[in-house]
Amino acid sequence: xxxxxxxxxxxxxxxxxxxxxxxxxxxxxxxxxxxxxxxxxxxxxxxxxxxxxxxxxxxxxxxxxxxxxxxxxxxxxxxxxxxxxxxxxxxxxxxxxxxxxxxxxxxxxxxxxxxxxxxxxxxxxxxxxxxxxxxxxxxxxxxxxxxxxxxxxxxxxxxxxxxxxxxxxxxxxxxxxxxxxxxxxxxxxxxxxxxxxxxxxxxxxxxxxxxxxxxxxxxxxxxxxxxxxxxxxxxxxxxxxxxxxxxx
Amino acid sequence: xxxxxxxxxxxxxxxxxxxxxxxxxxxxxxxxxxxxxxxxxxxxxxxxxxxxxxxxxxxxxxxxxxxxxxxxxxxxxxxxxxxxxxxxxxxxxxxxxxxxxxxxxxxxxxxxxxxxxxxxxxxxxxxxxxxxxxxxxxxxxxxxxxxxxxxxxxxxxxxxxxxxxxxxxxxxxxxxxxxxxxxxxxxxxxxxxxxxxxxxxxxxxxxxxxxxxxxxxxxxxxxxxxxxxxxxxxxxxxxxxxxxxxxx
Numbered sequence: 001x002x003x004x005x006x007x008x009x010x011x012x013x014x015x016x017x018x019x020x021x022x023x024x025x026x027x028x029x030x031x032x033x034x035x036x037x038x039x040x041x042x043x044x045x046x047x048x049x050x051x052x053x054x055x056x057x058x059x060x061x062x063x064x065x066x067x068x069x070x071x072x073x074x075x076x077x078x079x080x081x082x083x084x085x086x087x088x089x090x091x092x093x094x095x096x097x098x099x100x101x102x103x104x105x106x107x108x109x110x111x112x113x114x115x116x117x118x119x120x121x122x123x124x125x126x127x128x129x130x131x132x133x134x135x136x137x138x139x140x141x142x143x144x145x146x147x148x149x150x151x152x153x154x155x156x157x158x159x160x161x162x163x164x165x166x167x168x169x170x171x172x173x174x175x176x177x178x179x180x181x182x183x184x185x186x187x188x189x190x191x192x193x194x195x196x197x198x199x200x201x202x203x204x205x206x207x208x209x210x211x212x213x214x215x216x217x218x219x220x221x222x223x224x225x226x227x228x229x230x231x232x233x234x235x236x237x238x239x240x241x242x243x244x245x246x247x248x
Numbered sequence: 249x250x251x252x253x254x255x256x257x258x259x260x261x262x263x264x265x266x267x268x269x270x271x272x273x274x275x276x277x278x279x280x281x282x283x284x285x286x287x288x289x290x291x292x293x294x295x296x297x298x299x300x301x302x303x304x305x306x307x308x309x310x311x312x313x314x315x316x317x318x319x320x321x322x323x324x325x326x327x328x329x330x331x332x333x334x335x336x337x338x339x340x341x342x343x344x345x346x347x348x349x350x351x352x353x354x355x356x357x358x359x360x361x362x363x364x365x366x367x368x369x370x371x372x373x374x375x376x377x378x379x380x381x382x383x384x385x386x387x388x389x390x391x392x393x394x395x396x397x398x399x400x401x402x403x404x405x406x407x408x409x410x411x412x413x414x415x416x417x418x419x420x421x422x423x424x425x426x427x428x429x430x431x432x433x434x435x436x437x438x439x440x441x442x443x444x445x446x447x448x449x450x451x452x453x454x455x456x457x458x459x460x461x462x463x464x465x466x467x468x469x470x471x472x473x474x475x476x477x478x479x480x481x482x483x484x485x486x487x488x489x490x491x492x493x494x495x496x
Contacts, residue, residue: 027400032390056393098411140410142280145304152275155400156407159387163346168388170347176339176463193484200491202484215480223471226339232463236441236450237488243448244492 008104008114011037011073016121022053023151029057031158036064039073070129077115079107082133085146093135100137101160178228185230190217256352256362259285259321264369270301271399277305279406284312287321318377322431325363327355330381333394341383348385349408379465426474433478438465
């Protein structure tokens with residue numbers, strides 16, 4: 001993702017520790033987000049501790065917008081989400097991160113400028129900040145232990161943004177330089193084992209032989225074998241025979 | 249989530265800093281996961297720094313299982329995921345966190361014991377750890393900046409577990425009178441073949457031996473084997489040895 005397209009601005013409201021600002025920058029860039037805004041950071045700006053922690057995502061800090069108030073930070077945004085762990089007794093839509101980022105992608109595609117507010121480490125967003133938001137994002141955490149830190153909250157939001165806006169491959173198979181075995185490969189493998197194991201006296205007693213052969217074929221056919229695996233299985237059997245014939 | 253039901257074990261393999269073990273415990277409990285296992289933590293165990301960082305999730309550390317090796321840590325598990333950022337040139341299924349936790353929920357509902365392996369902070373899992381896993385979990389990160397830390401990787405996995413376990417199970421597996429083989433069954437099978445095939449001179453040349461053993465372990469670990477299948481594979485090998493010794 002060298003040049004991310006339109007995306008939501010991640011706004012850290014009155015963040016306290018520089019380390020957490022740096023960690024948030026890393027979490028954003030992990031998922032291709034690079035529009036950071038800061039509202040009145042406690043320890044001033046720029047912050048060397050943020051730079052150290054951001055290693056690799058330092059560009060986001062250099063380009064981060066600095067604002068005195070939440071109102072100024074969202075002044076150019078047409079739809080604003082606020083992340084909060086607890087109920088605030090406000091009448092406002094509440095979305096899961098998944099639903100929120102789906103909506104964000106739709107609004108951005110329609111030309112909206114979208115932002116997501118993240119509160120200070122301890123207290124979280126103040127009600128006056130949340131009052132400026134169009135909707136709330138609530139992460140479905142364990143109610144017995146809802147304490148997500150700032151960077152984690154940014155991470156989960158970025159993760160859902162990426163899931164909603166890129167084609168995620170849900171299942172694939174990494175191949176180690178070999179194709180899958182063909183039906184012919186599998187037939188030859190089964191025949192090789194049946195022949196040698198018959199000689200070896202494995203299919204005993206006679207009454208069980210057919211069932212044992214079928215179980216072995218079922219094992220092979222259930223196994224996702226590459227041609228290299230099949231060659232290895234042939235080689236194992238051939239080598240056992242050589243060993244037997246060496247008689248050492 | 250006061251009493252979580254059956255769930256995957258989160259296995260931290262050779263974790264380095266205690267702070268990261270504590271942060272991983274917090275990330276787990278944020279999403280109701282509380283079965284932590286540790287393989288050979290660098291700074292020993294228990295670790296006071298882990299306890300401080302885990303504040304609120306300390307119970308997970310108290311109850312964490314401590315193991316010397318990855319093999320021991322997965323010995324009671326019948327399906328194991330490995331989290332890794334980069335390709336390892338192994339033939340193995342690769343899942344998104346979403347698809348992986350969906351599968352984990354289905355397997356657990358079907359009675360499987362499932363585990364997820366997380367590697368050390370710097371290097372990540374070793375190939376020999378991954379060779380013991382049935383599948384890989386790959387987080388869809390920004391390819392230009394894929395550096396997730398340990399606790400973040402645990403957090404995203406836990407988040408997807410929570411998302412997927414609110415869903416109904418649509419699929420299960422019909423078993424033909426035998427349970428799936430456990431990690432211990434698979435380890436014993438691999439050791440039996442490695443021992444005999446070493447005697448037989450199969451792992452040749454010496455420079456290729458480790459790679460050949462890993463390929464064989466990958467073949468086993470990729471294979472949905474029942475305990476009956478494992479017994480058959482032991483029996484095949486024993487019979488080839490008997491045949492050799494008969495020298496007929």
